[in-house]
Amino acid sequence: MLGKGLKRKLSDYEENMADLSSAFDSSRNLPYPLKRQLVLNMCLTKLQTYKMLVEPNLHRSVLIANTVRQIQEEMRQESSQQPINVCNGIASHSLSYPGIDSPGISLHLPSGSNQPESNCCSSWSGEGPIENSLLMVSDDDMSSAISSILKDLDFMEDISPPSCLAPAGDEPKLPENACLKPEVRQDLKGAECVFGSFEISNSTSYLKDLAIDDIFEDIDTSMYDSDFCSAPLMASRTPPTATEETLKTFPSCNSSSTTNIQICRPDLSELDHIMEILVGS
Amino acid sequence: MGLALAACSMPQASLWDLHLAPQEQENKTQSLSRGEYNVYSTFQSHEPEFDYLKSLEIEEKINKIRWLPQKNAAQFLLSTNDKTIKLWKISERDKRPEGYNLKEEDGRYRDPSTVTTLRVPVFRPMDLMVEASPRRIFANAHTYHINSISINSDYETYLSADDLRINLWHLEITDRSFNIVDIKPANMEELTEVITAAEFHPNSCNTFVYSSSKGTIRLCDMRASALCDRHSKLFEEPEDPSNRSFFSEIISSISDVKFSHSGRYMMTRDYLSVKIWDLNMENRPVETYQVHEYLRSKLCSLYENDCIFDKFECCWNGSDSVVMTGSYNNFFRMFDRNTKRDITLEASRENNKPRTVLKPRKVCASGKRKKDEISVDSLDFNKKILHTAWHPKENIIAVATTNNLYIFQDKVN
Numbered sequence: 245m246l247g248k249g250l251k252r253k254l255s256d257y258e259e260n261m262a263d264l265s266s267a268f269d270s271s272r273n274l275p276y277p278l279k280r281q282l283v284l285n286m287c288l289t290k291l292q293t294y295k296m297l298v299e300p301n302l303h304r305s306v307l308i309a310n311t312v313r314q315i316q317e318e319m320r321q322e323s324s325q326q327p328i329n330v331c332n333g334i335a336s337h338s339l340s341y342p343g344i345d346s347p348g349i350s351l352h353l354p355s356g357s358n359q360p361e362s363n364c365c366s367s368w369s370g371e372g373p374i375e376n377s378l379l380m381v382s383d384d385d386m387s388s389a390i391s392s393i394l395k396d397l398d399f400m401e402d403i404s405p406p407s408c409l410a411p412a413g414d415e416p417k418l419p420e421n422a423c424l425k426p427e428v429r430q431d432l433k434g435a436e437c438v439f440g441s442f443e444i445s446n447s448t449s450y451l452k453d454l455a456i457d458d459i460f461e462d463i464d465t466s467m468y469d470s471d472f473c474s475a476p477l478m479a480s481r482t483p484p485t486a487t488e489e490t491l492k493t494f495p496s497c498n499s500s501s502t503t504n505i506q507i508c509r510p511d512l513s514e515l516d517h518i519m520e521i522l523v524g525s
Numbered sequence: 526m527g528l529a530l531a532a533c534s535m536p537q538a539s540l541w542d543l544h545l546a547p548q549e550q551e552n553k554t555q556s557l558s559r560g561e562y563n564v565y566s567t568f569q570s571h572e573p574e575f576d577y578l579k580s581l582e583i584e585e586k587i588n589k590i591r592w593l594p595q596k597n598a599a600q601f602l603l604s605t606n607d608k609t610i611k612l613w614k615i616s617e618r619d620k621r622p623e624g625y626n627l628k629e630e631d632g633r634y635r636d637p638s639t640v641t642t643l644r645v646p647v648f649r650p651m652d653l654m655v656e657a658s659p660r661r662i663f664a665n666a667h668t669y670h671i672n673s674i675s676i677n678s679d680y681e682t683y684l685s686a687d688d689l690r691i692n693l694w695h696l697e698i699t700d701r702s703f704n705i706v707d708i709k710p711a712n713m714e715e716l717t718e719v720i721t722a723a724e725f726h727p728n729s730c731n732t733f734v735y736s737s738s739k740g741t742i743r744l745c746d747m748r749a750s751a752l753c754d755r756h757s758k759l760f761e762e763p764e765d766p767s768n769r770s771f772f773s774e775i776i777s778s779i780s781d782v783k784f785s786h787s788g789r790y791m792m793t794r795d796y797l798s799v800k801i802w803d804l805n806m807e808n809r810p811v812e813t814y815q816v817h818e819y820l821r822s823k824l825c826s827l828y829e830n831d832c833i834f835d836k837f838e839c840c841w842n843g844s845d846s847v848v849m850t851g852s853y854n855n856f857f858r859m860f861d862r863n864t865k866r867d868i869t870l871e872a873s874r875e876n877n878k879p880r881t882v883l884k885p886r887k888v889c890a891s892g893k894r895k896k897d898e899i900s901v902d903s904l905d906f907n908k909k910i911l912h913t914a915w916h917p918k919e920n921i922i923a924v925a926t927t928n929n930l931y932i933f934q935d936k937v938n
Contacts, residue, residue, distance in 0.1 A: 261829050262826070262829060262830075264829075265825040265826045265828070265829040266825075266826055268825035268826075269822055269823050269824070269825045269826050279771075280771065282825075283771045283772075283825070283828075286825075286828065286829060298580070298581060298582075299581050302669060302670070302688045302689075302719055303688055303719050303721065303738060303778075303834075304834050306716055306717060306718065306719050306738060307738055307774065307775045307778060307834075308775075309717075310717055310774055311771060311772070311774060311775065313717075314771075314774070315771065390714075391714045395713055395714060
């Protein structure tokens with residue numbers, strides 16, 4: 245950690261990032277793809293933070309966006325030389341950025357990942373602390389992150405001709421973008437498409453990824469703080485009619501996706517508990 | 526020596542002028558070496574504002590101050606925050622009239638029947654009063670944050686630059702400005718470069734330069750066209766491939782550009798170095814000085830804590846033989862262009878008593894640290910010197926740390 249500076253309490257995340265960047269600077273043995281991934285993560289996190297500011301700094305945003313594009317380009321060139329890209333396999337359970345509380349991310353690569361000619365695979369096969377803190381993000385995520393930041397920076401009042409893109413939809417937040425399709429990374433698109441705005445309707449995973457809590461934010465669930473996650477899934481019990489109706493309001497619960505069951509499970513068990521109270525059993 | 530005025534802005538956005546402390550009966554020939562300065566005047570230049578249309582607060586923080594050449598007894602300066610530029614007149618009053626016929630000394634009117642004699646009012650000395658009054662307010666011309674202002678050698682016009690545009694103003698006209706550079710793309714998603722600094726040539730009133738976040742400097746001639754979108758010269762040094770890293774572009778972003786007094790050279794400051802360019806040679810600088818090369822191996826940490834985005838200024842001395850710029854740990858560096866020697870000094874009260882000669886500092890990059898050297902890891906990155914200024918004629922410098930302004934001068938023998 246550099247410098248003495250002011251004493252302040254670092255959050256876990258900040259300590260993590262400081263350690264990682266110190267490791268980057270001091271270690272000569274860190275493999276290049278790992279370094280690159282670290283820098284990429286830092287860039288995307290910064291862009292995400294700037295996006296939340298009322299008035300992001302245009303100069304910094306442009307510099308960081310250029311760095312991301314450069315890394316993106318490099319990764320694209322590398323992957324276009326390798327027929328199977330294994331470094332971008334994404335775990336089936338939801339991922340989030342280091343900035344958001346995440347217990348620890350382990351990356352499950354698809355089988356057959358041990359290709360000798362691929363440097364990044366050999367480095368990913370271990371699960372050291374650095375690998376666990378890093379995250380693979382798809383090309384589209386990076387591009388949509390950059391384009392949404394830059395569009396937001398196009399403040400108003402400008403009499404110059406409006407940009408021709410910009411659909412009305414609001415771009416979903418970055419963490420939701422990261423909760424992605426478990427397939428291998430999509431085909432590379434041309435640069436023009438890459439900087440197009442991300443449209444909600446194009447994403448099949450949107451509804452699945454949306455946490456149930458977000459839909460029902462206005463319902464007061466303070467009573468139901470979850471300590472009861474052990475109850476089995478609703479479907480296996482005989483639900484009373486009331487619960488059935490409540491169940492209908494959680495559309496994604498009926499899907500067979502494992503992801504959603506994992507999201508549903510704590511909420512359904514809470515419902516269970518509520519029902520027990522109501523029914524008085 | 527005459528009046529020495531320096532202006533700086535503090536976090537609370539007031540403007541301070543510093544005046545040489547008057548010497549008492551002591552050694553008058555040594556009036557320079559007292560080493561202490563009194564505050565001459567303080568005034569609030571900008572107030573915080575709120576933009577209702579965009580729901581944004583406009584801070585009162587001052588980004589740049591530029592003095593105008595003195596034409597009469599008063600001083601004029603331009604100060605700017607993110608959106609508005611103001612012209613201030615600073616005048617002194619050290620005499621006041623006494624002995625009016627119709628008024629008492631406190632201003633009340635006298636009863637005319639009590640006036641029996643006539644007298645001529647006289648000027649008597651009074652305590653020095655410094656008045657700062659806003660003379661012009663140049664507002665509503667910038668969508669993005671203003672980073673530079675520069676007064677033209679015609680002393681009638683000046684330019685103001687934000688991230689994407691440069692405007693030309695007349696000092697007398699506040700409701701109109703001309704846009705002379707616009708690099709905003711039609712589609713903001715294509716934006717890859719912003720303007721970081723701009724300055725008029727000291728002698729040619731039609732020439733100015735602006736620097737970019739990609740490390741290029743463009744020289745423009747206003748006679749060529751109304752909108753100077755096509756540069757007359759493009760100064761860019763090809764990248765050294767052995768120094769390439771993920772942060773190469775970020776550290777190449779130019780934070781300041783200053784013409785030499787002669788007008789033949791210009792100096793640019795990027796994150797790690799100072800470069801001197803000959804205006805006649807576009808493909809590389811004629812001199813390069815490393816400010817703190819030991820930071821090159823720490824770029825990732827400096828990126829993580831945002832220090833890599835710090836914008837350091839640089840300045841020339843009056844004869845263009847020495848250049849100066851700031852660094853971290855309250856260090857600042859001077860490079861002598863003739864002898865090729867450089868020195869690192871520290872601006873801090875703990876380590877320097879007034880009237881003592883500053884001791885040169887050295888940073889130990891790696892390996893064994895010698896006595897009196899400071900290791901890179903013990904540098905304080907919160908103590909940064911971003912702003913420095915050199916008196917145009919004397920060997921007096923002003924160095925700004927986070928909360929203090931230091932004035933240093935050559936030892937008078």
